[in-house]
Amino acid sequence: MRHTLAVLVENRPGVLVHVSGLIARRAFNIESISAGHTEEPDMTRITIVVDGDERNIEQVVTQLSKLIDVIKIIDLTEEASIERELALIKVKATPETRSDIVDIVEIFRAKIVDINRETMVIELTGEERKIDALCQVLQDHGIVELVRTGKIALSRNPGAAKNKE
Amino acid sequence: MKMTGAQAVVNSLQKEGVEVIFGYPGGGVLPLYDALYDSPLRHVLTRHEQGAAHAADGYARATGKVGVVIATSGPGATNLITGIATANMDSVPMVCITGQVGLSIIGKDSFQEADITGITTPITKHNYLVKNPKDLPRILREAFHIAQTGRPGPVVIDIPKDVFTATIDYDYPEEIVLRGYKPLYEGKKKEIDEVAKALQKAKKPLLFVGGGVISSEATDLVRTIVDQYKIPLISSFMGLGAIEAKDPCNLGMVGMHGTVAANMAVMDCDLLVGLGVRFDDRVTGLLAKFAPKAQIVHFDIDPAEVNKNVSTQYRVIGHLRWSLQSLLESLEHKIDTKVQADWTLWLQQVQKWHQENPLTFKNSEKVIKPQYVLQELDRQTKSNAIVVTDVGQHQMWTAQYYGFHRPRTLISSGGLGTMGFGLPAAIGVQMACPQENVLLVTGDGSLLMNCQEIATIVEHQLPIKVAIVNNHALGMVRQWQRMFFQQRYSHSTFHNGGTDYVRLAEAFGAKGLRATTPEEVPQVIAKALEIEGPVFIDFQVCSEENVLPMVPAGASLDQMIEGVVD
Numbered sequence A: 001m002r003h004t005l006a007v008l009v010e011n012r013p014g015v016l017v018h019v020s021g022l023i024a025r026r027a028f029n030i031e032s033i034s035a036g037h038t039e040e041p042d043m044t045r046i047t048i049v050v051d052g053d054e055r056n057i058e059q060v061v062t063q064l065s066k067l068i069d070v071i072k073i074i075d076l077t078e079e080a081s082i083e084r085e086l087a088l089i090k091v092k093a094t095p096e097t098r099s100d101i102v103d104i105v106e107i108f109r110a111k112i113v114d115i116n117r118e119t120m121v122i123e124l125t126g127e128e129r130k131i132d133a134l135c136q137v138l139q140d141h142g143i144v145e146l147v148r149t150g151k152i153a154l155s156r157n158p159g160a161a162k163n164k165e
Numbered sequence B: 001m002k003m004t005g006a007q008a009v010v011n012s013l014q015k016e017g018v019e020v021i022f023g024y025p026g027g028g029v030l031p032l033y034d035a036l037y038d039s040p041l042r043h044v045l046t047r048h049e050q051g052a053a054h055a056a057d058g059y060a061r062a063t064g065k066v067g068v069v070i071a072t073s074g075p076g077a078t079n080l081i082t083g084i085a086t087a088n089m090d091s092v093p094m095v096c097i098t099g100q101v102g103l104s105i106i107g108k109d110s111f112q113e114a115d116i117t118g119i120t121t122p123i124t125k126h127n128y129l130v131k132n133p134k135d136l137p138r139i140l141r142e143a144f145h146i147a148q149t150g151r152p153g154p155v156v157i158d159i160p161k162d163v164f165t166a167t168i169d170y171d172y173p174e175e176i177v178l179r180g181y182k183p184l185y186e187g188k189k190k191e192i193d194e195v196a197k198a199l200q201k202a203k204k205p206l207l208f209v210g211g212g213v214i215s216s217e218a219t220d221l222v223r224t225i226v227d228q229y230k231i232p233l234i235s236s237f238m239g240l241g242a243i244e245a246k247d248p249c250n251l252g253m254v255g256m257h258g259t260v261a262a263n264m265a266v267m268d269c270d271l272l273v274g275l276g277v278r279f280d281d282r283v284t285g286l287l288a289k290f291a292p293k294a295q296i297v298h299f300d301i302d303p304a305e306v307n308k309n310v311s312t313q314y315r316v317i318g319h320l321r322w323s324l325q326s327l328l329e330s331l332e333h334k335i336d337t338k339v340q341a342d343w344t345l346w347l348q349q350v351q352k353w354h355q356e357n358p359l360t361f362k363n364s365e366k367v368i369k370p371q372y373v374l375q376e377l378d379r380q381t382k383s384n385a386i387v388v389t390d391v392g393q394h395q396m397w398t399a400q401y402y403g404f405h406r407p408r409t410l411i412s413s414g415g416l417g418t419m420g421f422g423l424p425a426a427i428g429v430q431m432a433c434p435q436e437n438v439l440l441v442t443g444d445g446s447l448l449m450n451c452q453e454i455a456t457i458v459e460h461q462l463p464i465k466v467a468i469v470n471n472h473a474l475g476m477v478r479q480w481q482r483m484f485f486q487q488r489y490s491h492s493t494f495h496n497g498g499t500d501y502v503r504l505a506e507a508f509g510a511k512g513l514r515a516t517t518p519e520e521v522p523q524v525i526a527k528a529l530e531i532e533g534p535v536f537i538d539f540q541v542c543s544e545e546n547v548l549p550m551v552p553a554g555a556s557l558d559q560m561i562e563g564v565v566d
Helices: A015-025 A054-065 A098-107 A128-139 B005-015 B027-037 B049-063 B081-089 B116-123 B133-148 B161-165 B189-201 B211-215 B219-229 B260-268 B320-332 B337-356 B370-380 B393-401 B422-432 B444-449 B451-459 B475-484 B501-508 B520-530
Strands: A002-010 A029-037 A043-051 A070-075 A081-092 A111-115 A119-126 A143-148 A152-155 B002-004 B020-023 B042-045 B067-071 B094-100 B126-129 B154-160 B167-169 B205-209 B233-235 B250-253 B271-275 B295-300 B314-317 B386-389 B438-443 B465-470 B511-515 B535-540
Touching: A002 A015, A002 A054, A002 A152, A015 A029, A015 A043, A015 A054, A015 B116, A043 A054, A054 A070, A081 A128, A098 A111, A098 A119, A098 A128, A119 A128, A128 A143, B002 B005, B005 B027, B005 B133, B005 B161, B005 B167, B020 B049, B020 B422, B027 B067, B027 B094, B027 B161, B042 B451, B049 B067, B049 B081, B049 B094, B049 B422, B049 B451, B081 B094, B081 B116, B081 B154, B094 B116, B094 B133, B094 B161, B116 B126, B116 B154, B126 B133, B133 B154, B133 B167, B154 B161, B189 B271, B189 B295, B189 B314, B189 B320, B205 B219, B205 B260, B211 B219, B219 B320, B233 B260, B250 B260, B250 B337, B250 B393, B260 B337, B295 B320, B370 B393, B370 B438, B370 B465, B370 B520, B386 B393, B386 B422, B393 B438, B393 B465, B393 B475, B422 B438, B422 B444, B422 B451, B438 B444, B444 B451, B444 B465, B451 B501, B465 B501, B465 B520, B501 B511, B501 B535, B511 B520, B520 B535
Parallel strands: B020 B042, B020 B067, B067 B094, B094 B154, B126 B154, B205 B233, B205 B271, B233 B250, B271 B295, B295 B314, B386 B438, B438 B465, B465 B535, B511 B535
Antiparallel strands: A002 A043, A002 A070, A029 A043, A081 A119, A081 A143, A081 A152, A111 A119, B002 B167
């Protein structure tokens, strides 16, 4: 089963390498990883999606906890939480197909962020499945290039992960 | 107080109570060596940085204190790697200070530059690259704290040359602020009570003692449990010495080269209580058939050890001094006479196994059997030396035939299995324990891997007695080839055969002795023990001997090979 982990770490150079390296050398499979700083300037939040059974996930969490720079790890899988990814999709767009694509973009509540004679760039934020769905539809027009971020997630709980027991 | 970065390092080492440092100078650490010139710290110059790392490791294993090693940037630092990985696998507290090229030329592939924090990340508990000279006191304070608390381990501090020469306002911090590092010493009482309840229900409990019992100084508490409740116990290689080998409850070492009784007890017990162990594959054999009838209890300070290899039903996270003390208190009210009667029956059963299946070998009057050498060393040192070993057959024979009765008396590379560990580690041990008899048991293969350190031993006139179990081969490799590779002895014998270990020792200025027949063995050992300085004894042993019993890799513990027919 896939688990979404929020890993709070000290904002130090190399910390992302430590975290990802540990997961890799312990032979756990990372589905996605994304990092950025937080409401506290000296704290970075890494969201990791890992696939594995309960024992595997327990090991990922306990092994990661051993890193001195890891402050806290929260498993968001069981919690009600908001999950988002961002995608930028460059799709072929001729004058004939453009309005078709605009329709699709509107249905998905995506955004057109760039346009030229041959292509358009579409931006979409949403859950993984929604982005997958848009990509599938756009494939009919020909996707030239595609970039997606890893998942980020935030609990709907009123408290902050850093204060969780 | 104003001082240079290098002086700040020396000052901090003194504040941490460091007495001996092992190391090797070079361009990147010259400012630090300049500062050491004026300090009272004792520095031991080894002949290779790997030797310095193992020496610091040996010092730490023998004392429980932090071992300190210094090396220069680039090749100096990379030469420490095997030593750091060895310490990491066996949870040895160490602080490694490496020089780095100047801040402005980091990342330019400068002369003698290597990314040491990058290289050591997977084999250290933590590491630092010091970029700001004023961080030095804090980082040294943190490094020593991290190395010796919780589950001990090595910490690397990489210091650029210009950080050593910068001037700072020195103030050694009292307080340590590490948000992400709070080892749990006192765990949950509930976990203890559950273990006590499980013990109460168990008819065939078995204690499994590991290296954690020794490093957490909890041997007296295990001793009390064994004395009070007469529960049989087995030991990992790293746990040897925690409880007296001759204790009637002690079945000896478990696993690949463990005793028949210890392995049978694992197969038959109904509650296996692991204390500071990590269920290494050399212990468990085939995981699916490990302790098949038992529920497993795991005591450890490192939560990541629980369920890493073996699935456990009960866990107790915390310092063993806290958890074993709590267990004793909890057991006091729970264990009744009926339970004790069951345990007595069980103890009788395993003791019978132990008596019926002792460790044996066929001695000879013509050729020296390596096991005989170990028995004789044990007899003449009255099982009371601190024994350092290298890695291979001699290491397992030492585990089997030397009687370890005190903690910290077997110093050996367990987890990583590092050949070349023994000689330099013995230096650290003898430095730490000048009054003790230090005995190094090594093989011809292992000795050659770091034989340059004989020079260090001679320079300091360390009275180490070195027993070379010389079978002219890489014995353990040869044994595996014999058993599992149809006797195709691919590159496992030293065909030159001409290395003369007596003359090797003498070339460095040590005393060399030789035994070629069984009757010379006791005399040569007696003579070596009489001589004051370092003595190397070349025991020309029979090269056909195998370490037995043996559980083949990946087999279950009841599939023991007890004899080999070619």
